[in-house]
Amino acid sequence: ENVHMNELTNDQLETIYGLDMIVCEPKPRKKNCNDNPNCFVGLGVKKFAGSKLKPKLEMPEFETRTTDHIGLANLGATCYMNVLLQALYSNTVFRQAVYDWCLEHDTENTVSEACRQLQNIFAHLQYSQKSYFNPSEMVHALQIQSNIQQDAQEFNKLFLNYLEKEFQKSSVNYLNNFIHTQFGGEFMYVTTCSRCGVASERNEQFYELDLIIKDLDTLDDCLDRFFTPEEFTGNNQYRCVNCGLQDATRETLINSYPEVLNIQLMRYEYCMRTYQRKKLTNRIAYPLNLNMAEYVRGDNPPKYWLSSALMHQGSAVESGHYVAHVRDERTRKWYLFDDTSANELKITDAFHADSLKDIKKRNSRRRKKVEKDNDISTGYFLSKTVYMLTYIQEGRESVDPVANNTIVDIISADNTAVETQKQRILDAHEKKLEEYNTYKDNILKLWENIAVEGGINEKCFWIPKDWLRKIVRGMAFDPEYNATINESITCEHGNIAINQTEKKRISPEAWDYIYKTFCGESVNILNEESYCKICAHNYIEEKQKNENIIQNRKKYFRNLNKQEDEMYIVAKRWITAFKKVRNYKEVEDIRINDFISCEHNNLAYKSKVSITTIPKSVWDFLTSVFPGGKELEFIEGTEKCEICYKRKLSEEEQQIRKKKSDEEKENFQYIYESRSSVDETYFHTTYTGSYCLIPKTWVNRWFRFASNSRNVLPETIECDFVCEHGKVPINLEFEVGADGIFIWKHENRYLLVPDFEWEGLSNIYGTSGQKIVVNFDGDKYEILLGKCEECLEKIEYDKIYYRNETITIEKPTSGARARLRKPRPYRIPGIYGNTTLRELKTAFAEKEGFFPIHLLLGDELLEDLDKDMVSLGINPDTHLTLGYKNNTTNGDSAEYEDDQAGFRGTLLSSEPVQVTVISDDEMEVEIISTVKRKRDEESDEYLPDQKKRKI
Numbered sequence: 019e020n021v022h023m024n025e026l027t028n029d030q031l032e033t034i035y036g037l038d039m040i041v042c043e044p045k046p047r048k049k050n051c052n053d054n055p056n057c058f059v060g061l062g063v064k065k066f067a068g069s070k071l072k073p074k075l076e077m078p079e080f081e082t083r084t085t086d087h088i089g090l091a092n093l094g095a096t097c098y099m100n101v102l103l104q105a106l107y108s109n110t111v112f113r114q115a116v117y118d119w120c121l122e123h124d125t126e127n128t129v130s131e132a133c134r135q136l137q138n139i140f141a142h143l144q145y146s147q148k149s150y151f152n153p154s155e156m157v158h159a160l161q162i163q164s165n166i167q168q169d170a171q172e173f174n175k176l177f178l179n180y181l182e183k184e185f186q187k188s189s190v191n192y193l194n195n196f197i198h199t200q201f202g203g204e205f206m207y208v209t210t211c212s213r214c215g216v217a218s219e220r221n222e223q224f225y226e227l228d229l230i231i232k233d234l235d236t237l238d239d240c241l242d243r244f245f246t247p248e249e250f251t252g253n254n255q256y257r258c259v260n261c262g263l264q265d266a267t268r269e270t271l272i273n274s275y276p277e278v279l280n281i282q283l284m285r286y287e288y289c290m291r292t293y294q295r296k297k298l299t300n301r302i303a304y305p306l307n308l309n310m311a312e313y314v315r316g317d318n319p320p321k322y323w324l325s326s327a328l329m330h331q332g333s334a335v336e337s338g339h340y341v342a343h344v345r346d347e348r349t350r351k352w353y354l355f356d357d358t359s360a361n362e363l364k365i366t367d368a369f370h371a372d373s374l375k376d377i378k379k380r381n382s383r384r385r386k387k388v389e390k391d392n393d394i395s396t397g398y399f400l401s402k403t404v405y406m407l408t409y410i411q412e413g414r415e416s417v418d419p420v421a422n423n424t425i426v427d428i429i430s431a432d433n434t435a436v437e438t439q440k441q442r443i444l445d446a447h448e449k450k451l452e453e454y455n456t457y458k459d460n461i462l463k464l465w466e467n468i469a470v471e472g473g474i475n476e477k478c479f480w481i482p483k484d485w486l487r488k489i490v491r492g493m494a495f496d497p498e499y500n501a502t503i504n505e506s507i508t509c510e511h512g513n514i515a516i517n518q519t520e521k522k523r524i525s526p527e528a529w530d531y532i533y534k535t536f537c538g539e540s541v542n543i544l545n546e547e548s549y550c551k552i553c554a555h556n557y558i559e560e561k562q563k564n565e566n567i568i569q570n571r572k573k574y575f576r577n578l579n580k581q582e583d584e585m586y587i588v589a590k591r592w593i594t595a596f597k598k599v600r601n602y603k604e605v606e607d608i609r610i611n612d613f614i615s616c617e618h619n620n621l622a623y624k625s626k627v628s629i630t631t632i633p634k635s636v637w638d639f640l641t642s643v644f645p646g647g648k649e650l651e652f653i654e655g656t657e658k659c660e661i662c663y664k665r666k667l668s669e670e671e672q673q674i675r676k677k678k679s680d681e682e683k684e685n686f687q688y689i690y691e692s693r694s695s696v697d698e699t700y701f702h703t704t705y706t707g708s709y710c711l712i713p714k715t716w717v718n719r720w721f722r723f724a725s726n727s728r729n730v731l732p733e734t735i736e737c738d739f740v741c742e743h744g745k746v747p748i749n750l751e752f753e754v755g756a757d758g759i760f761i762w763k764h765e766n767r768y769l770l771v772p773d774f775e776w777e778g779l780s781n782i783y784g785t786s787g788q789k790i791v792v793n794f795d796g797d798k799y800e801i802l803l804g805k806c807e808e809c810l811e812k813i814e815y816d817k818i819y820y821r822n823e824t825i826t827i828e829k830p831t832s833g834a835r836a837r838l839r840k841p842r843p844y845r846i847p848g849i850y851g852n853t854t855l856r857e858l859k860t861a862f863a864e865k866e867g868f869f870p871i872h873l874l875l876g877d878e879l880l881e882d883l884d885k886d887m888v889s890l891g892i893n894p895d896t897h898l899t900l901g902y903k904n905n906t907t908n909g910d911s912a913e914y915e916d917d918q919a920g921f922r923g924t925l926l927s928s929e930p931v932q933v934t935v936i937s938d939d940e941m942e943v944e945i946i947s948t949v950k951r952k953r954d955e956e957s958d959e960y961l962p963d964q965k966k967r968k969i
Contacts, residue, residue: 026551028474034516034554037523041469050483055523056469061483066491067461073450075443081149082440086346088143089150089358093157093164097357100153101342102174103136104355105326105408107143108344109278114419115185115196116140122189132159132925133184141421147433150358161924167337168921170328171226171282171406176926178225201225201280206273206315209250211258212265221273226280232287236398237304237407240283245270245313271315277414279308279322281407286335295335303398308409322409329403340405347416454492460531461490468528479529480544482506483520494536504542512542513550516557564601567643571597574639578632585631585654587621588640589613593630596640610640611650616659621652623662672727679727682720682782686775689717690724710776711739711748711790714767720779735780737787746790746801747809823894825849825858825887827870843897855890856883869922872901 032038035055042057050060090100106112116136135156142151157164182197203224210217229240248268250256256266283302286295304324311319325345332338342355343363352363470478485503488494509515524532533541575597592613609615614629616622631654632640641648683690689712712735719732741747748768770792793800827844846861853861855873863869873880875898880890892898921927 026554030558031549031551031554032474034557035474035514035549037472037474041471052483052520055480055521056471058465058468058522061487061490063461063465063490067458069491072454073447075447082147082436083149083360085353085360085362086349086351087353087355087360088146088148089355089360090139090143091150091152091154092357093152093154095167096153096157096162096164097340098168098170098173099157099162100357101328101340101355102170102177103139103153103156104143104342104344104360105328105406107140108326108347109200109408109410110347110417110419111414112200112278113140113144114417115193115200117419117421118190119185119188119193120190121187128159129925130184130187132156132180135159136181137421137425140419141425141429144419144421145426145429145433147436150360160926162921162926170330170340172921173926174280174282174406175226176921180926198223199276200278201276203272203276203279204274206271207268208271209256209266209268211256211261212267213261214258214264216258216260218259225276226282228282228284231283231285231300231302232298233300235301235303237281237302237308240302241310241313272310272313273315275310275314275320275411277411278325279310279409279411281409283405283407285330285405297330297333297335299333299402301400301402302404303400304404304407306397306399307412321412323412324399324407325410326406326408327399327401327404328406329401330405331403347410348418457492464528464531468524470523470525474546474549476546477526478523478546479526480504480507480514480521480523480548481529481532483522486522486524489532489536500536500541502541503537504544508542508544509550509553511550511552513548513553514544516550516553560601568600570639574636578636580633582633582635584634586634586637587611587614587629587652587654587656588632588637590628590630593632609646609650610644611652614652615650616662618659618661619650620659620661621656623658675727675731679724683724685778686724688775689769689771689779690721692769692771706794708773709770709792709794710773711737711746711792712769712771712776712779713737714769717769732783735783735785737785737789739790740788741806741809743806743808745806745809747806748790820849820851820894822847823849825892825894825896825898827862827873827898827900829900844900849887849894851888851893852886854884854886855880858887859883870900874899874901 029038036053037055039051039054039056042051042054042059044059048060051057087104090103092100116133117140119133119137121130135153139151139153139156142148154164162168178197178201185193185196188194205222205224207220207222208217209220227241227244229237229244231240234240234243247270250266250268255263256268258264258266285298287298288294289296304327306324308322308324309319310322314320323345325347327343329341329343330338331341343352344355345352354361354363470476482503485494485500494500507515507521514521578593588611592610613627614622637651641651716732716735719730722729723731739746739748773791776789790801824845824847827846829843844862844866846858846865848861849858859870859873875890875892875896879901880898882890887893
């Protein structure tokens, strides 16, 4: 009822503030009542009490090992190095040899630093209590880039080669030939003449077997293919010492076998169609035990057991991730090494989803199925990611590696520090855990007496529900935020707001704990004396006004379809929405006819919603509720917006433009087809008559309009071709091809069009400048206005002796690759006319990270490094092409120069780390560090003598 605010009763205030609502019980209710200040259900006190304060035990740097092995940190893209080091570490004989390595005069030799770091890594893997070790010093010693993914097989070859050289320098005698003894074997090639039967033998050392896996299923198949005798016939005959050129057979055998057999599976092949390497993903079955009897010459053939398998995950060649599955030589347990993690691996779970299969057994050169049993010696692993395999000879004595005392003492001290730090972290964790439990107990105790039952005179305090939820979770420890927390439920008079429903009334005991724990002195306290009578009176008035509007709405809407002298246009959608409004205070500023008005505040020419008409009495009622509706008052019969109507007429004009573009495309077919031709750099004609020169830029604008009439119409044809000497500074020289076809390789800036089409275009669009005409008659042509040799010479001169330009170098493409997507070309800036080929290649290497060994200009291989761009005929419009590492363009041996720089420029390479001079004969360099030559564009200090003379 409508009362004065001083006459408000306590019962009315209790109803307005919801004090008469009951305290909700947790069961069966699960959600919180937003409009009930006495409901504390669903705030998560039992489930989330103090959840944000519950400490988590985090020891990323000091986490101790949980298994017999630890991992190695990945420094960006060094997983290939990590897995190989883990595989080498598992070889106890090799590990002891690394520990024993030392130099007779141990100086600070940077070349030998990698050996010292290998000792350090192995010692940490064996003695450290940390869960992983950071090999950053090894990366620095090897001078490799940690952010570039490299090939694990290549790293293995180069790293063992490096170790062999360093071990030969060692003062420990047995190490001088250790790498060859461990990893080296010897092939014997036996070539037998088919005519006389004479056999010749040749020996060759090897450190690994490179096996082809394409279209093969098992490692046995790969070995069979590798050792299959080779036939020399036809053009590939063998020259016998007795018979001359004859057919022959070459057989490969192992003359001496290594203790550690490295097998590298060739998972990458080169695709000549795309000039890219691609990965083979076929599964390979490889045995736990390997018998090499039929491939070895002599008695006592070796047997090997699987020590490690390196996996390359991912389908890309230059990216992906390496993991290793390694068997501990002492415990014979399998471990999965994935950078920092080192977890024990069950034999049946090895290689992820590829489990152990006892399905095949070798029987001479045939394979047959055998019954499944518990003997894993006949088992085969199946994997489509295996990349490298390491087998160790059976019967080899295992050792217990011991590092030198100096390294062990350093690691022991580090372990002690780790344990101390770990204990400190555990103590701090226990303290936080105790604080968490105390806080949780206080919240649960507070919740038992948080609700208030009683009327308006009952002592209580008010707080926002969201803040109470944060207090439950332990997220309310921000003093600056808590000092202003009650502002969200405070009205403009400084009392409890009515329109903010998400607020709760709590007991004095609960407030006392919250105030002391979380609040500052400046917080606005709202209690039983903070009920606002002014807001309550306004609330009653607004509610009564809403009730009156609803009653009047029912009254007036009974006459909604009644016909009167004056009818008003409204949107049906708006009438439907008006019927559903309950609080008109929130929508009193809206305009009634927004749905059917245009941007000019007129009746829309084409409305997206349906319209209807209402009587004037209903319209007056609506505008009394929404005064803004008078701004868009449309009486029945109101004309639609004239501006929008004219815009509609422009669509008809567009039809006229469309007709015009179609007619011009049909009338000027020569120009249109010449512009849309794939080959735009040549002019072909069999037409005898006159042609006119026209700018390509104008033709492009006209072509866009002719293709789509919505594009802008071209302007006047600007034919400003004549130079200051009254001649044409354009190279208008033609060659006569087959069948009398004239060929003009122009500069892609002009087109020659028949004179009748030129006249038609000039009549439509107008021209400026002088018309340039070329007459063709038979096999002769005539330019009515002569060429300007002086200007042409200057243009050609500026084109050749250029400054600070960009040279484009493209990758070769063919087949599907060319059709699908053209590869991104390389753009090398800062090139001058006197830049040598050597400097261009150096600039390319500095920008792209690898050296372009071969560059092609057309089909010509550029070989003279000291020639400059002018001498070689290279200008900014020229496109060079990356060549091949050999001259072959057919067959599997051709290899395209890819973006991967490999290990050149590192300690593992035979090349020096920094190269400033490139040999003309030896161009196998990829990383070059040079000092860039500074040039002043306004100076001719670096210009060639020929240009200086012309100047």
